[in-house]
Amino acid sequence: MYKSGNSVMSYLNPDKSISNPRNAKKIFKQIWKWTKILMFLFIIISMLWGCVQMYQSDYMVNQVIDATGNKVYSPGVSFEIVIKSLGDVGEKNHMITSENGIFSEYAYFSITNWGEAWTKTSSPFYGFFVYPMAFVLSGFIKLFSGTLNPELTTHAQYIYGIATFFGIFFTVIIVRTITLGFSWKSQKNQSKMQQMQLKQSDIQAKYKDKKDPASKQKQQQEIMALHKKEGISPMSSFAGSFASMPFLFAIYSVIRSTSALKIASVGEISLIEQPWQQITSGNYVYLALLAAYLPLQILSMLLPTILQYIKQKSVTLTEAQRKARKKQLIMQLVMMVVFIFVVTTVASGVCIYWIVSSTYQICQTLGFHFYNQKHIKTGNRERERRLRQQEKFIR
Template identity: 30%
Template sequence: MIGLLVVLSGCSGDVTAPIKSGDIGFFERILVLPVAWVMQFFSGLFNNSFAIGIIITTIIVRTIAWPIYAKSNDLSIKMAVAQPEMNRIQAKYATRKDPESQQKMQMELMAVYKKYGINFFGCLMPFLQMPIFLAMYQVVQRIWIEGGMYADKVQNMKFLGIDLAKSGNFGLILGQDGDIAGWILAIIVAGTMFFLNHLAQKKPSYAKNTAAHGPQSAQAEQSAKMMKYMQYFMVIMMFSISLGSNSLALYWVVGNLYSIGQNMINRVINERKYYAMKNKDLVG
């Protein structure tokens, strides 16, 4: 999900143009301008600090998107509760490959989905967050550009000795001018992203007991391996992009830390929900 967001961020339009109100597109009017207004508002409260604006706005945007995140988590809990029944149905028809038996299996699985209120539309819920995050990406990159409507509200670009107008870039390796602070930020981005990926892939205790039994197929093993390589690639990609913008790196650090905390909190909530649903199912 985050990897797709990074890729789409590069396709989200011109990030070198200042933010203006005039003749703008629908996406910019309904999302970019409101996010920019929130950022400049909080920056203005703290001596026009761009960094404070980024931090507070990131927290607000991620919190607004939390219900969408929670909704997709509800689907995974329901799937975990329903998994034993689904496993039994699949085992029942494992050796019966004729069309009639396969149709019966699908009907029985559909009955299980209905019983537990499983709606696979929930799989699409995370994508609803993407326009909000893309707007945030645009604002971080453009709000401070000279000539923009809020540029004067975020003119304090220093934060803990870091100049957010600069970038780490690869010049430092070549012995040219480079911002060491930018490299440190980029390394933190990569580190937090790596930890977040590890946390996201780690199954909660209740899910370990509900996984399908039996050895993994060669295709499943290959998919798992590809997923791991993709995660490493995304960490490297985010590190490289972060070197091009200290402000973007700060945004990603804050976003990653928020997501780590969000993941940990949701694990506790999900475990309680799982056992509540499990007990209800046993009583029923």
């Protein structure tokens, strides 16, 4: 007999089926899934839009020739973000340029509030990422130094430089904490994902020489079944890796365009200048940036692989798994070379941002590693306890 709550008519009644908690949960999951997809697409599109926009003439900080004949970035020339709500006044420099014998003044394009970040740029990149980051960073600088318009004395410039460094430090903490929220699951399951990639390489090797549609479909089904078994979404790692990209491009624009940062120097290092350009000009103090950045960046990128090697030291890998691991290592090395090249050509302030960010990444990787190891040990102890109880029950 059917229960009164599960009659045939109740299944045929659409109103009651909608009120089913399981159906409501499925609908919510679908809504949340598409919301995340749309958010991800918006972030990617706005980031690409902003990257192209940063290299348009109206949004660039121009290089000028100083009194010694060297090319330098001049505050108050072309694009500039001036946070007036925090007391920043900015300063336009009347720099003259000559082209084909015609003299003209460098352009000046300023944004003074969040509304102008939208209306003057017509860009979600500057509205959602660049101006808010500039505001937060400038706010920290004012908190620590008391002003965004420091005097020209050596002591005032020194205090302002230290405040700028700590402003960058705390901005990194905020940004990385936000991005960690998007990549929490992938970071938490990082070791499991690395294991899954090795298992996936075995499946791919199994169908390596089979090119027919049926084999390709079966390979895809086995890979999807592996993801489902491990409880890991293939999009989670992809989305997690891209979560920090808009902030990375935004800080590049913030450092070179925000008035409060364009005038800042940490010691003898000007935040707006490019390290390699300064090194080749004889300012070897900028080597300190590379000396700090390179080992931290290399360690932050290789640490997950190193920890995986240690964990799987006693495990015998298949030929496909060894090839997959080697390929993964080569990709990491290529990425490191790219990052090393990029960091020498961006503003020194961005380099400082990456130094702090790499340190954060190292701590985050180690934190999740020890958390997972503790979780595994706890699970093993629990299984051993249950086995002992079963043995006692059998006896």
